Amino acid sequence: MYHKIKTREELKEIVKRIKQESKKVAFTSGSFDIIHAGHVDYLEKAKQKCDTLIVGVNSDLSIKQYKNPNRPIIPQDQRIKLIAAFECIDYAFIFNETNNNVNIETLKPDYYIKAEDYKTSQLSSKPIVEKYGGEVILIPIKEEISTTEIIEKINMLSSIDTIETYQNENIKVIFLDRDGTINEEIEYLHSPEQFKLIQNALEGMKKMQDIGYRLIIVTNQPGIGLGYFSREDFFKINLHMFKQLSPEKIQIDKVYFCPHTITDNCECRKPKIGLIEKAQEYYMGKIDLKNSFFIGDSTTDIKCGQNAGTKTILVKTGKAGNDSKEEVKPDFIASDLLDATKFIEENSN
Ligand SMILES: [Zn+2]
Known part of the structure; x- marks a missing residue:
């Protein structure tokens, strides 16, 4: 050949x-x-x-x-x-x-x-x-x-599966930031080799899923807009992450990302809620935001959750809330994703 x-x-x-x-x-x-x-x-x-x-x-x-x-x-x-x-x-x-x-x-x-x-x-x-x-x-x-057409069919089938299952009930979601929350924070993380799960992240996500929440990642990736890495690099890292999650039967429903820079003034960059609105649209308005959570390591994550009307948890991993971008008070502060599940369980309807 x-x-x-x-x-x-x-x-x-x-x-x-x-x-x-x-x-x-x-x-x-x-x-x-x-x-x-x-x-x-x-x-x-x-x-x-x-x-x-x-x-x-x-x-x-x-x-x-x-x-x-x-x-x-x-x-x-x-x-x-x-x-x-x-x-x-x-x-x-x-x-x-x-x-x-x-x-x-x-x-x-x-x-x-x-x-x-x-x-x-x-x-x-x-x-x-x-x-x-x-x-x-x-x-x-x-x-x-x-x-x-083959690709469209695959997309269509995966969306039908989700929508049928949840047609008649409200969906409770945990919106997760990625860098600094699930994996260790590295500035402009751009290759799978740099990706390292934070301690207890797997255990935390597994538990969230077990108590009835869907997991959706919402992440700002300005490195794409700045040309530091490509969409392809970003997809590769996600694929690498999924490979570590799937043996634990952890399923991330969707990954929503903002590829823009701060000067683009887009509607999707956290703390704006464009990405959460996209998720809400995908689930045909079935996400029960009041009973959903936003978990992240930065004040913009907390602000984003508050803007969207979710409960919020700041994790003391990654930036640990020390980015001083927004004046916010999270509903809960947890040491990591597993610790966060305590608050979720106590406040779950
Ligand atoms: Zn954007």
Whole structure:
């Protein structure tokens, strides 16, 4: 499989050689984030048109730029391995551009193959292909399967599960700050290696869940807005955290984060309640805020809980309330998340 993975420059020479043998070379491209049967049909049909099939795989950066800042799900090194493992594919390479013009100009394939949902007339690359005597071939797509739809289905199913279970009752939530409350405070925490759970955090969260509360994380992440780390880095840390929580059967329902900086003056940065409102919207207004808690290590967490109408607990971990940003008095002060459960139990309806 590895011998099929090349750079575009290497392929330029390989294509020249193949063409000298009077064999036909075809080129196509895609992001191939989560391979599905639609890809298989398409690529096999592409191979039927030629002797050698070369596939360009969009780099992570180019997908973020032209599709969605939160995609791809599968990183480029893995996507290209999957593509190279196809029997019908002869060569694969990664490219950074958001269109195929440079790929076509460099490789000059006999055929440039696209899925039929593109109108040939709208193909900006068509004149480039025809200029050197190449041909654009469109392949009809049999079934409408798309990675985006697969992802939407997963999201939809997970939300239905939650909403059905809680349709007829009020939901009690513990809103948790993340850094300094669950994990040790590190300024602009940006990699899983820096993530360390605070003592008793697991035990505390487990107990909160056992006595009937849903857990939702509400966190300010200005490091994203400041460019110190990416959304992707933030997601990786959360995934790392979930892996430590799941053996204990602790489930975080949702993670709401504000990626903005203080100067953005957004509606989601704590102590504003935009993120809690988002949670309330997701649970169709079923969150019983009066009987919910906000737990955090900073005065902005306490202020946020008060603004939203929850009970509040300051934990003496992380900043331990010494950030002096807000003049607030929490309902309770606890040494850590496990200690906090005492107040929750005593004040639980
Ligand atoms: Zn924000």
